[in-house]
Amino acid sequence: MKSDNKLLEKLLDVFSNTKIGEIMTSPPIVVTPEITIKQVKDIMKIKKISGLPVVKKGLKLVGIISIEDIINVLERGNLNDNVFKWMSKNVISLNENNTLSEFIDYSQKYKYGRFPIINEENKVVGIITKYDVITWLFEKLGTIYIHDERRKKVLNQEYTSKLTGEILDNDKISFNFEINYNDIQKIGIGATKLKAFLKSKNINDSLIRKISIATYEAEANVVIHSDSYGQIYCWDFEDSIRLLIKDYGKGIENVELAMQEGFSTASEDVRSQGFGAGMGLPNMKRFSDKMTIISEVGKGVTIEMMFYKGD
């Protein structure tokens, strides 16, 4: 019972607003006041349940009878007595629109194992126990897990290199950095972090310098021109370093024009930071061994660069 409560409390925040009408067992197995205790005992045994709402005509709730009541009958009564004589008449019920949170409150307040569920016409439409709740929660957790797997697949989408045709597997990414376009003063942080990373890999200094400079310009381009977040990915292969810088913004309308030194659409604010001279893409081209730019207006820019080792 304690572990049940702990589990329920932990998950309460996630599901507290769920309607218990979604969770209850329905339709309920019910009995009427006139039938004998023996019949109730047999129903409980066959259906493997430990409590039954007692209803009158039209499913009107008038009581509840549980295994504890049957035990009392065996001790002090007669199996041929009718349900009416032994049922609990003071029944606590819940409405199908009550929330899981309210169910938890009732459970703690009344210490009952089960509650009949009624609808707006006061008819019994279900019954709820902690077991029902736990079963339902586990099903929900399974659903969440499935969704999580799907999200993971999307996030780990592989990229097919436009330079070599091979798949650049996200699971083998050596370095990853998100570019924040909202803070122009942060331009270059990604490049300096990548530089520190490459130094830790014992890559030669002149190669690191070229990679860092090209990355810096790509990073500046995301902040200055894209109006969107961007991503720096780096793969460390045996023969080369691969870079992928991606944004999800405006795109470049004319890549050939943008490759000309001096072409720039930068604002004065950007120029005041020392950029906007239209040298970004030319600098990337200058320092990388191979480079592709994929851009579609409105869908962002993907820049891929390759730097051979062993220069």
Add this chain to the structure above:
Amino acid sequence: MKLTKIIQELNATIINKPENLENLEIEYAGASDLMSDFLAFSKPNMLLITGLTTPQTLTTASVIEAGAVLFVRGKSIPKKFLENINNCEIPILSTEYSMYFACAKLYNLGLKDAMETDLNEK
């Protein structure tokens, strides 16, 4: 040329002083207020001369492996910007001289052009 001699010749203030400052040698220098100029044309261990006091100057200096940064016209950079560069090891200096005067003085002292965009003239 020793960086310490450059500091002396330009009456430079030291804003950031790494441990190895006394041993640093500077052979090349270049000047610009445009960071892309340094990204495009630069040499490792060069003296980067600029009037631009923004974090980008520091990240650019780091990326191009500059030997030191010299701010001209008495400019300075807020200490908080140093935090952007992990364990900033680049000497950062400031001189009251103008960019023109600082460059002329360093040229006469024998420092070479790090950016070499004037090769056609030689």
